Amino acid sequence: MTMLLVLQFPEAPRKRASWQATHESFYPEHKKDLTIEDVVKKHVLPFLPAKSLCRFKAVCKAWKEWISNPFFLYRQSYCFQETCGFLYQCPDTFPVFISLDSSAYGVACPSLNFLPEYVIVRATCNGLICCRGTSGDNSYYICNPANRQWHVIPEPNLYHGPESVLVLAHEPSLLNFTASYELVCAIPMINEPVVRFEIFSSRSRTWRVVDTVCSDLISTNFCGDGLYIKGYACWETYCGEVLAFDMRYELYSIFPLPANRGPEGVLTECRGELCYVMPYKLDNNECLLEVYGGMCMGLKHAISFPVGNSVNQDDDEEEEECFRALPCLSGDRFAVLAGWNLVVYDVKENSAESLDLRSIYEGGKFLPYVNSLLPVSHHQMYREIRNVSAQL
Amino acid sequence: MSSPVEQITVVSSDGDEFKMTVAAAMQSEQLKQMLTDDSISIVKVPVENISTEILVKVIEYCQKHADHEAATKANGGGASDSEAEELNKWDAEFMKVDVEDKLFHILMAANYLEIKGLFDLACQTVADLIKGKTPKQIRKIFNLKNDFTPEEQERLSRQHNCSFD
Numbered sequence: 001m002t003m004l005l006v007l008q009f010p011e012a013p014r015k016r017a018s019w020q021a022t023h024e025s026f027y028p029e030h031k032k033d034l035t036i037e038d039v040v041k042k043h044v045l046p047f048l049p050a051k052s053l054c055r056f057k058a059v060c061k062a063w064k065e066w067i068s069n070p071f072f073l074y075r076q077s078y079c080f081q082e083t084c085g086f087l088y089q090c091p092d093t094f095p096v097f098i099s100l101d102s103s104a105y106g107v108a109c110p111s112l113n114f115l116p117e118y119v120i121v122r123a124t125c126n127g128l129i130c131c132r133g134t135s136g137d138n139s140y141y142i143c144n145p146a147n148r149q150w151h152v153i154p155e156p157n158l159y160h161g162p163e164s165v166l167v168l169a170h171e172p173s174l175l176n177f178t179a180s181y182e183l184v185c186a187i188p189m190i191n192e193p194v195v196r197f198e199i200f201s202s203r204s205r206t207w208r209v210v211d212t213v214c215s216d217l218i219s220t221n222f223c224g225d226g227l228y229i230k231g232y233a234c235w236e237t238y239c240g241e242v243l244a245f246d247m248r249y250e251l252y253s254i255f256p257l258p259a260n261r262g263p264e265g266v267l268t269e270c271r272g273e274l275c276y277v278m279p280y281k282l283d284n285n286e287c288l289l290e291v292y293g294g295m296c297m298g299l300k301h302a303i304s305f306p307v308g309n310s311v312n313q314d315d316d317e318e319e320e321e322c323f324r325a326l327p328c329l330s331g332d333r334f335a336v337l338a339g340w341n342l343v344v345y346d347v348k349e350n351s352a353e354s355l356d357l358r359s360i361y362e363g364g365k366f367l368p369y370v371n372s373l374l375p376v377s378h379h380q381m382y383r384e385i386r387n388v389s390a391q392l
Numbered sequence: 393m394s395s396p397v398e399q400i401t402v403v404s405s406d407g408d409e410f411k412m413t414v415a416a417a418m419q420s421e422q423l424k425q426m427l428t429d430d431s432i433s434i435v436k437v438p439v440e441n442i443s444t445e446i447l448v449k450v451i452e453y454c455q456k457h458a459d460h461e462a463a464t465k466a467n468g469g470g471a472s473d474s475e476a477e478e479l480n481k482w483d484a485e486f487m488k489v490d491v492e493d494k495l496f497h498i499l500m501a502a503n504y505l506e507i508k509g510l511f512d513l514a515c516q517t518v519a520d521l522i523k524g525k526t527p528k529q530i531r532k533i534f535n536l537k538n539d540f541t542p543e544e545q546e547r548l549s550r551q552h553n554c555s556f557d
Contacts, residue, residue: 047519103524
């Protein structure tokens with residue numbers, strides 16, 4: 001996803017350190033003595049996805065140590081924020097990772113079976129995944145399948161029933177040493193058209209019920225979990241409204257989706273802003289995407305590209321072919337599910353790539369995922385930092 | 393009153409001399425420091441670890457970005473979306489070099505001369521270049537020795553294969 005923060009490295013004590021983070025005072029530099037390997041390790045590797053980096057641990061011992069260093073891992077989670085695939089889960093099955101480049105992007109354990117129970121994936125945000133258990137307490141978990149790290153979230157104060165929806169908010173930062181995030185839950189009250197909000201903060205490790213209550217929605221029937229964008233948690237309702245919760249001031253606003261919204265459309269982030277993408281299948285096997293954006297949801301772009309003929313010619317039955325827009329991917333790429341094919345269109349390159357999902361697609365949920373190495377397990381991370389400090 | 397410097401001369405490691413406008417030179421923090429330091433009078437600046445081929449590319453980048461900055465200022469501030477997009481397209485084309493090695497040299501040159509835009513661009517381009525490579529290819533590119541024992545290597549490979557698809 002495009003940067004949510006303005007890319008500004010913290011000021012380093014040295015005069016000319018325009019792009020060096022403060023942690024790198026461990027590694028003094030003498031410009032003329034630098035080799036290409038030094039520069040690549042320090043400045044290029046943080047821009048690589050988790051799968052490539054894990055593979056590069058086998059280059060040599062120095063690289064293995066470097067890539068395992070917690071400071072490096074945080075740098076990577078800050079520098080690498082591209083969504084390069086989808087985490088996909090359909091009901092009653094384990095999640096899988098659909099990668100756009102399997103040599104570079106992949107996760108260690110997309111099935112999430114390193115968690116203590118079977119879970120439903122609810123939301124993703126910059127390398128973190130929020131999921132919910134299906135047994136007993138229905139606990140919430142935060143995990144990163146690229147490194148199999150996870151932790152469980154304490155029980156909330158309110159009852160989060162099946163109609164409740166959530167947003168995972170996480171902004172990578174070079175200044176924090178723990179993965180800091182917030183889980184914002186919108187809970188519709190039973191028998192009342194009212195929504196309450198409860199927020200879990202990883203800093204305080206507690207839940208808090210927000211004073212603000214929303215009673216202005218036409219319907220509190222949400223279309224699933226929402227997304228986080230620039231300080232707002234946003235959800236779509238079946239009545240075509242967007243509920244945007246301002247996380248800083250804890251106020252909400254409601255605005256309507258475009259008139260020609262439909263179940264094939266998707267609320268997503270595109271080019272740094274909240275957008276609604278509505279797809280249309282054209283006769284010549286092309287797809288037209290209308291991208292509406294901003295608070296007024298005005299038509300911003302109309303993009304067309306080929307999606308190929310995915311209808312099975314041998315089929316005698318008239319099968320309803322699936323056709324819907326999926327969340328946008330970073331690097332100005334739009335994704336559409338057309339029949340069995342996941343078609344990703346890169347606007348800059350003007351090229352479309354098609355992946356056959358015949359073997360896995362069964363009407364499930366697609367969540368854009370960032371292949372970051374962000375450590376999630378606090379014990380693991382503190383142990384690693386202690387080890388590094390002991391060596392210095 | 394000293395006459396303002398309009399151009400400076402940079403000398404590549406091969407001994408070739410190139411003139412750069414001050415605006416272009418200011419794209420490099422290193423050159424900028426020299427230009428703004430009154431105690432230094434610049435005649436020729438040797439850049440001893442940048443070859444002619446690479447220096448030509450670097451100067452081209454600096455000039456293009458200096459021109460863009462000047463045009464933006466002339467228009468009174470912010471670059472329009474289309475102008476910014478055009479510059480991005482130019483940057484993307486600029487980084488399409490015929491030989492992989494050139495990319496690394498450009499990266500080192502941008503690092504040495506402290507040209508932030510070019511450095512960031514080169515970092516991303518090199519990242520995209522190496523992300524799909526195998527450890528063996530990486531070792532070859534950076535001339536690294538494989539210091540794992542066969543057992544350690546086997547264990548790493550098994551770990552990785554079990555982990556990833």
